[in-house]
Amino acid sequence: MFVCITCRAQAGENTSDDQPRAGARLLAAIEAVPSELRPSLAVVPVECLSNCNRACTVAVTAPGKWTYVLGALDPDVHAQDVLAFARLHQQHEAGLPAWRERPEYIRKNTIARVPATLA
């Protein structure tokens, strides 16, 4: 899972340059979740997933599986939803979590998905 750490909060929120960016806070929130809730899940910070209009952004992917880009994430609210989706993605062979099982906020804020490439 890639977490954009350069994401700023969505328009309307106040942030100054001396505060951690919203993306960095989302990363911290995900890493603060007990590790038994995120087994064998690599959480990798990245700079810019080019979804700046709908920050904060996470990409959930794995070799041979679909990639999902999730957006409009609030670091104070959505860490658990992101991890719940990532677990479903891990559990499904092709990385296609069942629509009904996905957290509702993730369903509504999926930015895009891309099939696995043929290596």
Added chain:
Amino acid sequence: MFVCITCRAQAGENTSDDQPRAGARLLAAIEAVPSELRPSLAVVPVECLSNCNRACTVAVTAPGKWTYVLGALDPDVHAQDVLAFARLHQQHEAGLPAWRERPEYIRKNTIARVPATLA
């Protein structure tokens, strides 16, 4: 390169169910470009890249490279821009085309990008 063939035209355009969908027309427009302008580029139709709010959608990717999701594409206008971007993506080792070289419309309508997974 994946082309979403279930994309409908963006809101405001008239389409009826007995016409080909905009995504299918975009695929046809890309395939109509002479093959020397798209060397060794696999163009793969897919059903739904989950970017329906900003259709039509294409994903440009390759093993070991960044994946780019491009949106708001008009099948009558943007086939050449998509292919120009795909050639730049092919030519760059990591799949990161230089910002200034990308077609302007693609720069403005990049939906998201995702790093390569570590296989």
